[in-house]
Amino acid sequence: MPEAEFYPLLFEPSLHVKVWGGRQLEHRLGKHLPTAEPYGESWEIFWRNRIANGAERGKQLGQLISEQPLALSGKAEADAEFPLLVKFIDAQDWLSVQVHPDDALALALEGEPRGKTECWYIVDAAPDAQIIYGFAQATDAETFRRAIAEGRARERLQFVPVQADDFIFVPAGTLHAIGTGVLLYELQQTSDTTYRVYDWDRLGLDGKPRPLHLEKALRCTRFEVAPRAKMPYIMQDIADGVRHAQLIDGDYFRLERLALQPEARWQLDAAERARLLTVIRGALLLQTAHNAQPLSLPHGTSVFVPACLSVTLKALNALTEVLLAAETR
Numbered sequence: 001m002p003e004a005e006f007y008p009l010l011f012e013p014s015l016h017v018k019v020w021g022g023r024q025l026e027h028r029l030g031k032h033l034p035t036a037e038p039y040g041e042s043w044e045i046f047w048r049n050r051i052a053n054g055a056e057r058g059k060q061l062g063q064l065i066s067e068q069p070l071a072l073s074g075k076a077e078a079d080a081e082f083p084l085l086v087k088f089i090d091a092q093d094w095l096s097v098q099v100h101p102d103d104a105l106a107l108a109l110e111g112e113p114r115g116k117t118e119c120w121y122i123v124d125a126a127p128d129a130q131i132i133y134g135f136a137q138a139t140d141a142e143t144f145r146r147a148i149a150e151g152r153a154r155e156r157l158q159f160v161p162v163q164a165d166d167f168i169f170v171p172a173g174t175l176h177a178i179g180t181g182v183l184l185y186e187l188q189q190t191s192d193t194t195y196r197v198y199d200w201d202r203l204g205l206d207g208k209p210r211p212l213h214l215e216k217a218l219r220c221t222r223f224e225v226a227p228r229a230k231m232p233y234i235m236q237d238i239a240d241g242v243r244h245a246q247l248i249d250g251d252y253f254r255l256e257r258l259a260l261q262p263e264a265r266w267q268l269d270a271a272e273r274a275r276l277l278t279v280i281r282g283a284l285l286l287q288t289a290h291n292a293q294p295l296s297l298p299h300g301t302s303v304f305v306p307a308c309l310s311v312t313l314k315a316l317n318a319l320t321e322v323l324l325a326a327e328t329r
Helices: 061-067 069-073 103-110 141-149 214-220
Strands: 014-022 039-045 084-091 097-099 118-125 130-135 157-161 167-170 176-178 182-189 195-198 236-239 242-249 253-260 265-268 275-281 283-288 295-298 302-305 311-315 320-327
Touching: 014 084, 039 302, 061 069, 084 275, 084 320, 097 214, 103 214, 118 242, 118 253, 130 167, 141 214, 167 242, 182 253, 182 275, 182 320, 195 214, 253 265, 253 311, 275 283, 275 295, 283 320
Parallel strands: none
Antiparallel strands: 014 039, 039 084, 084 182, 097 176, 097 195, 118 167, 118 182, 130 157, 130 176, 236 242, 242 253, 253 320, 265 311, 275 302, 275 320, 283 295, 283 311
C-alpha cells in the first residue's frame, strides 16, 4: 500500500464482562454493550482488534502490521502481536489484589514473551475511591503468606485515595488493585498474565471462587513499603490554546496528556513509532494531508496513527483532552 493511502485506524473494541464491572463504559464513554451483564473492560487498541474504517476494514491490526511493519509501527521488522494495549476499565467493585510478572518471570513461569508493566490515568472516580498499591508496613513473602492464611491480608496493604486526572505507574511486581467507583484508562504491555492473591471472598460470574495464584504471585512481588503511587505532572502551555504534560517516558512506553481549548489545533508529525491516541474528554477532528474527510472522534474513542503519518488535531466546541501513547522500544 503506498504511503499516501495510509490513514488513522479506528477499531471495533473488545468488550469484556467482569464480576466487578458495570455500565460506565456505555454511560460515560459511549460504548455499545451488547448484553445486560456487567462489563469491566474495553480493549481499545489491541493487535487482535478489527479495523472499523477505510479500505482495511475488517482486518486485524496485527495482520496489517505484518504486511506493512515500517509504515505502521515504525519498525522494519515487527511481529503481528503489537506490544502495547490500550484499554478502559470500569470498576464498580474492587478488582482482585494481584500482581504481574516482569519479562524474565513471564518467560520462566509461563513461557510468554513479555510481562506486564502498566500505567493508569484516572478518568473519573467516586469521592471515596481508592486503589491498593504495595504494602503499608514491612512485609516479606512468608509474613504475607501467613497474613493471607489468617485473613489479615488487608491490614498489610497500602490503600491510596484517587481522583480524576491522577496518574499512576504500575511496574511489574507491584501488588495492586483498582477500587470501587474508578473509571480509568490503562496503557500496558500486551500481556494478560495476572496472579491473584486475594479476591475479597467473592464468587465469580459462574458462581465459583476465581482461582488464586499465591506462589507465583509471591515470586513476582516487590515488597516495598509505602511506594509512591501517584506520579505528579505539570500541564504547560505549548501553543495557543494547547497545554501538554509528559506523564511517563519509560522502558516500554511513553504517555502524554494534551488539552486543547475549543477550536485549538495541534500538529503531530510523522514519528519513529506509531501513536495511540485516545480522547478522554470533549471531541476531536483528526485530519491528514491525504484525507479530504477528517475523522470525527468523540470522547471515549481511540485511534492508531501509523508512524508514517502526520496528522492535525482540532478540538471542537469544548475543552478536549487527549492521551497520546507510543512504544519506546
